[in-house]
Amino acid sequence: MLFNFATVGVFLILAFLFVLAALVTSRLVAPHRPAPEKLKTYECGEPPIGPSWIRFNNRFYIIALVFLLFDVEVVLILPCVVVFRGWAGLWQGWFIFSEILFFVLILIAGLAYVWAKGDLSWVKTTRAVLDTAPAAPAEPIASRLQPAAGAAPGQE
């Protein structure tokens, strides 16, 4: 097994060297004429506005947190399912099965909690937005908006 792991290690080093060799070759044969205009950050041809490392929505962070919990779960499930095949139908098999069932139910409870909290919805309306939202528009405007609202998803 050590032989196999060593092979994989050699592969990873080779892949790294392959990229290095290609980039060095490119460096030797390709032109290199930097100019201030060329090195400017691309922002659709306009001069860039403000710093590029802007704040991003924290839903990415929440998604990453949820992922972390569920990925640990995969790690915990894998050792159980590896030995399951030989024991399927025996009492050990049923023991593992009930164990995983119980574990998965806990996880599903967690998923249901995140779901109910609205963290799985990309567009989440918070309490603050609801409180400051203007009162519902009068009837004629709402009826005018109706077809446009229906057509919106198609534009994407």
Added chain:
Amino acid sequence: MKELLDQLIALAVEKVPLLGQAPDWVFYLLWMLVAGAALLVYASLIAGITSWVERRIAGRMQARIGPNRVGPRGFFQWIADGLKSLFKEDVTPANADKPLFRLAPYLVFTGMFGAWAVLPYSARLYAADLNVGILYVMAITSLVVIGILMGGWASGNKWGLFGALRSSAQIVSYEVPAGLAIATAVALSGSLSLQEMVRAQAGPLGILGWNIFKSPFALVAFFVYFIAAVAEGNRTPFDLPEAESELVAGYNTEYSGMRFVFFFFAEWANLFLIGAVSTTLFLGGWQGPLANPDTWWGVMIGAGWFFLKACFFVFVLIWIRWTLPRLRVDQLMAMCWKYLVPIAFVCLIGTMLWMSVFGDRAFFGLVAVGP
């Protein structure tokens, strides 16, 4: 592989006694380097030819011709493109975080190529057979996420940042249903080693023992895995990270020259990887009619089956890409967390229940297998 290599070394030492003075690890290292170089060439060929095939198929699907100038039917287009990129200026933006910007293509390529080391191309044809095979594949391909996030963030570009964030959110989300579907396949095969998983899928005709036929839940798990794999490969309909209409090019907006090539090299080589891993997990790997791990011609036929199945997946991926429109980002996340994850849970539990009740029988419990 080690047994075969030991035999070869013994033979070489017998013929040329001088070689006997060299320690064993020299031969081992030599073999590893040769195998690694061979697979690098193989991966390059697959990625290059796939790029040509994809462009030809895309052309046909859109009622145009596609590349047809370089060589017969434009076959050498990928070589021309690669050479052209080699001679292009490699711009590092002044605003970029330069060390990270330069490191990102290494991680993306190494993460993708690392998985090729353990693929079971045939019963005797593989570079390494790790006992934690599929876990290793999941782990090493996660390097790609880090590379993408690193590249997008370090570009110092808003499009790059958005693309990288979307990409990493998407890849890590779809890692969860993919992991659960892999757990289903592991339960059916009883091993993490890719070779052992393929061997466990032996059955009548070489077909009926495939994991997708072991239980109806495994059939569903296969589709869950495939959808998740497409999303992890950032392919249409899940190519939001590089959605041209809104993000210019996503995480590789600021990349040019050879560094840009490596992002796309990894993407195309990844197509074959997706196909190969799906095949190994659910479609019997090198198992097929006339494939036999014990005779040399059976091994060659097995290699043919593996290649054919993986290429079929490559075609399906290209087909999907040029047929379906792109999802919206909220649909993408809803698809993963609200549909695929619960379905994957049901698949895992259902498969284990099925195995407990019906035992290890092929073709939905109808055909008995085993020694």
